[in-house]
Amino acid sequence: MNRMIVSGGLALALVAGLAWWLNSAPTPAQSELPFAAVNAQESDAETEEGAEAAEEEIDTSTIVEMSMGNPDAEVTLIEYASFTCPHCANFHQNQFKELKADYIDTDKINFIYRDVYFDRYGLWAAMVARCGGQERFFGISDMLYTQQRDWIGNGQDPVAIADRLRKIGKVAGLDDDQLEACLTDNQKAKTLVAWYQENAEEDDITSTPTLVINGEKHSNMAYDELKEVLDEALGE
Template identity: 50%
Template sequence: MKRIIPVAALALTLIAGGGWLLSQPRTTASGGFDLPGAASAQESTAADVEITDMVQGDVNAPVEVVEYASFTCPHCANFHATVYDQLKENYIDTGKIKFVYREVYFDKYGVWASMIARCGGPEKFFGITGLMYKGQSEWVRAGADGAIADELRKIGLLAGITKDQLDTCLADSDQLRGLVAWYQENATRDDVTSTPTFLIDGKKYSNMNYADFSAVLDEKLGE
């Protein structure tokens, strides 16, 4: 089980290039990672950096879906491999739902991945996210920190971001602090205790297959 440490200490540890040793996350019955302590996490003292929600679909759609996910969570990768594409085709691209993606951080590698995904701005974010999840089993097992960082840079390069831009993004300590604080605020407010977690019009749901997800959406759209 991976425990959340105070966000200020977390940010300082990450900035220093280190990490923290935590026990393995517990898999939930619905297929997700447990984040005990999220609701009681301490208030952030991070830098005042504005973090933008990453959004797909019609912002005025009748139903809003928020996904809380970690780039290092295999259950999240599975969701994006088995459910997300159908969700995008049938509900996001058709203007039925507004889809919001919010990052959750288990470790420094998830933060690095987030900083790479956001480096290209909103236009490239979801494309990079897809590449992150598709190649997750490879880059998370690349070995030492430097090897993992290099694999993440390769994904950014594939998306058309230059090496200098990627290095600048990864070195942005204010952005790092802002992301960690943003995540902590979101997880506490929305009681996010495992990944992936979904908010559908504000109601919390755990991991679902496409049939169950579409059934919930169709019910919401029919109201």
């Protein structure tokens, strides 16, 4: 069983409304996580909520790993990404398609997708994607990345963003009751935040997209470079 101590302030900040960083995202091939800003939000929230909310024990073992490919493969590739990260959207519209065709669909590797939360909107998007379970997760994820600019808009209207996320969920076959249950599940939201923190700390994740191949961390790269790394790991 995986357990971790998550700051009540950080969980509250992400669930209730962490600041929006997307408009000031950097231009390199990956986005840096705003840890300083997160820590500042955490401190403010802890002050406001008091000592009782400072720490909360959350069981993260209830979170299902979203995976594709061969679970028994000798090579496991973990992608850390955020639904509000433009570089992650670019990765999924380009490198990931080739990766899926060459290595995932052919059962050469085990692929695991793990969420990173820049902001509340990325968390909401993950909750909608996970609302469909393992069977629908990657289909909804593809829609979220393909339509990223459309559902995010200018990032200033939370109600409009939530409505657009609901529409994506409905197109994917989810009904109103399912979506509302998923989007209003505060305990699930806090557990996802704790799970994200646990994974980010364990694998030293500081930017997205980040790829972890058999325990070795790699930054975003062109597909030809990724192919070389995977072929070497596979002994090909």
